[in-house]
Amino acid sequence: MTSKTMFLNLQLRIILISSSTLSLIVDVENEPSRQLKKSTRVSIINGVKSQPRNFYVRVQLPTDNLFCGGALIDPNWVITAAHCLDDCAADQIRVEVGDFSDDEEIYTVYHVIKYVRHSSYKPGSRPFFDIGLLKLSEPVTPPRANECVSLMLCPSTDDYGLKLAACGMGATNRSYPTTLMEAYFTKKILPINPFDFRPSSPDLIAVEPIAPFSGMCHLDEGGPLYLFDLDSLTPLCIMGIFSYSVPDPGSNPGERCNGKDFFASVPEMYAFIESTLLFENSFA
Template sequence: MSICSYLWCLIISLSCVAPLSGNPAAVKEQISLKREKTITNIVNGVPTIDKKFFARINMPYRDKVCGGVVIDRWWVLTAARCVDHVSDHQYELRNVFIEIGNFTTGSQQKKTYKAKAIVIHPMYNLTTNSHDIALIKLVKRAPMFRVAELCSEPVEYGTEVGACGLGSTPARHPSPSASLHEIFLRGIFFSFASFFEIDFCPDDQVCTEPITDGASICNLDEGSPLYKLQCHSRAAECILGIASHFVASEHSEINCSGGSNFASVPHPYEWISETIVFDFLFNSGHLDRSF
């Protein structure tokens, strides 16, 4: 590569990182204000049609819906909080349904899959939101073109990232949307969170703040993907996190416009890979949840 080409690539890379204003103390103070109340949908998002990897997880016997992402033909990644109530009892497994397909308004191009096994991260803790990651094995394989790549490394502090889900579109109307919506956020990642001593964003989480006022995840979007964006195109490049919960804004009427927290994917990347490889090699068909 010539020196000119290298410099051009460097300029493009740097342009993908959105600058943050303010000093570390101010950043910490702003985030603490959003931390007053947490509850557990995309709000103030825009319609999106190119997220082929998105999955919707339905558990009608619990009246529960979550998001997810296809990461292998046999596996869907979601939040542990979405499936931590599912025991190894076959009745509950048989009643976990995963929809994969086109989530644009009015589309019927979706296929429903059943769950064969559920594997929750061994260090998952609902109280602290620690390691809020789970894997669902499908009974039948999903199409290869729907498989998303996982990010093995975090992106730089302040980088613009994307998230999608089926939550409500405007903040004041909490009913879920009929189509997939997308929002853009700015990441406050663990490497810098530690530097700023932000105590609510440990290294197994990705904390974000809205770029557009009121853009956030909310209830019904748990398990939905956060992704790194391709430079200058805003297309998803790799999966960076899984929606865990959001930090409510004190000025939001229904508390859905504050910062959003995601379980980090690069942090448990090895565990995710090893779980899938272990199942492939031994083909046990029934995985120990504590693996």
């Protein structure tokens, strides 16, 4: 099967998935301006309702109603964006685990006893090496025997292509979802232009949406970007962690989620992640 045929098949599959959900692509122009609120209709911008992704977690921060996404990579460890941990002590952070595709799910809450950020992490509106690891107070127990809730890391970028997806529970410009949403991407070759700001940085992965105007948004930070199987749409490994978006030059003032999405590269920081877990787990 050629790459073009694979791409067309994936587009068709996404359209079919989208048509089976309830009004996921929202005409925000027809909605009156109002305070952000929970809604079952909106999400990740123009995403689709996700299948169960048991590796996805919600990282609750000490500020009221503020959270980041994250992913279980080990029963005791969660990966998220390093900038989510700015000005937080470990004991102020809680991690919610459960099936976020079900809005009636009761989540299990875990305490965080420690976090580790990459030594080259640099904060700012466009952070560098934006990956942090959270150590939980106790291992996550799978909901069913012999079920794995964590997802492995992608050790290299060799499999870049048409098989990227990301999930989250972040906002559109006006609303929040009540269930986990998913969007599909292809890898973007970073051009040298003033709107990308860091076009050649190896710690970043830039993506383009397959569905028009689809992408990540506020409170999606820390959520995973993963390779998935084209036939089953089953996630295979974590390729990146959502870091930030850069609005397109033609975006309206105040539009934060209509542009380029950048993920911290897991393969680039693979050695840091693996060595941290090996060292910390040796004391468990």
